[in-house]
Amino acid sequence: MEKSFIDMTIKTYLAEQFFCKVAELEKEQNFFTINSRSELPYIKIMTYNKCVVICTSEALHLKVKEALTDKNRDEIFEFPFIYGQTIHFIPDVKKVQRLPLPKDYSYELLKGSDIQKLKYIKGFDNSLSFDDNAHTRADIIFLAKKDNEIIGVAGASAETNSLWEVGVDVKPEYRRGGIGAALVANLTVDIMELGVVPFYSASVTNIGSQIVASRSGYMPGWVDTYGNTLDGSSVYNDLIKNLVL
Incomplete structure (x- = not known):
């Protein structure tokens, strides 16, 4: 891109x-x-x-x-x-690439209606959440599992047809191992291969999220x-x- x-x-x-x-x-x-x-x-x-x-x-x-x-x-x-x-944050075309996925987990990419099979999931509000009618804005997600338990999710929803916002959640006990950045980086490449521009948002106080953005190949775009x-x-x-x- x-x-x-x-x-x-x-x-x-x-x-x-x-x-x-x-x-x-x-x-x-x-x-x-x-x-x-x-x-x-x-x-x-x-x-x-x-x-x-x-x-x-x-x-x-x-x-x-x-x-x-x-x-x-x-x-x-x-x-x-x-x-x-x-x-x-917006993609830095010189740095965006797939990152190696930690071997301790299994992974799954879901798009469109396939995401509905996770409609009862809780605790992943930045990447995948459902309303009371089991509707979600997510258009694509990439998740990690440990022993059949979902421990991390990167998801994206459309702001426009050509621009999707990416978010990520990793359960606290699995953080600091690179899984968040790996999920975001690989999902980012998947989105760009669809011809869509991804962007990633973080509060100015959330240093951890900003580090994930940087490690995933993003750079600051606007505030x-x-x-x-x-x-x-x-x-x-x-x-x-x-x-x-």
């Missing part, structure tokens, strides 16, 4: 998500955009290359623009109404914020309301 195809796929996705133009993502500049679909107060900030995009709901647009105009990238990401930062304190999504929402009142 060509690097140019990966880059254009990512930029097209980001432009749609942050209501900006693809060309703007190549500039060293801050952009203020409006999420016209949001009914709740909305602030989401993203940096890609040297640009920063500050996307808000329409009602907040002018106030946020006034507050953040002329601020640098670090100051923008310190805006007090946002929380959480996620690093999104965005997780949520904002105005729409009630924060786990500290009650505390925020009490402080404000």
